[in-house]
Amino acid sequence: MQQKNQISVKEIREETTKMTKENGEIVNKMKPLKEKLMAQQQQQKDAEDSSKMGGKDALKDAMKTQKEIEKKFVTYCETWLKRKRAFRDITATIVEGSNIKMKDLMKQLEIETDEANEVDEKEFRALLDELKKKMRAEEIRKMNKKRKATA
Numbered sequence: 194m195q196q197k198n199q200i201s202v203k204e205i206r207e208e209t210t211k212m213t214k215e216n217g218e219i220v221n222k223m224k225p226l227k228e229k230l231m232a233q234q235q236q237q238k239d240a241e242d243s244s245k246m247g248g249k250d251a252l253k254d255a256m257k258t259q260k261e262i263e264k265k266f267v268t269y270c271e272t273w274l275k276r277k278r279a280f281r282d283i284t285a286t287i288v289e290g291s292n293i294k295m296k297d298l299m300k301q302l303e304i305e306t307d308e309a310n311e312v313d314e315k316e317f318r319a320l321l322d323e324l325k326k327k328m329r330a331e332e333i334r335k336m337n338k339k340r341k342a343t344a
Contacts, residue, residue, distance in 0.1 A: 270321045
């Protein structure tokens with residue numbers, strides 16, 4: 194039985210030659226697959242690079258949209274504050290000329306005030322001021338760029 198378990202040098206060489214031949218065939222089959230994989234990886238890298246460039250465009254679009262929204266917010270906020278001030282003046286005049294309290298007048302007219310709904314005007318004013326400063330700073334930066342470009 195020991196002789197069956199032992200392999201001769203000749204058999205080892207034959208097995209090695211056979212495996213080397215099979216290995217060569219596998220390597221030959223792998224070459225086109227490897228080239229295809231490398232081509233796909235290059236395409237993926239190119240796609241990622243172009244998406245990064247597209248990402249810059251997307252970022253510019255997002256920033257432009259944000260600026261537009263901020264401008265609208267400032268406009269609407271200012272309009273709301275003007276109307277609120279006008280309404281306060283009108284209701285103060287009405288209350289002043291009658292014996293009705295402001296709170297009772299609001300109940301009679303079924304008007305919900307910002308204060309009753311816990312809307313903080315100071316918070317809106319602070320946000321509005323911050324946005325206005327930001328917008329002014331951007332305008333100044335643009336003007337400085339134009340000056341440098343013309344100089």
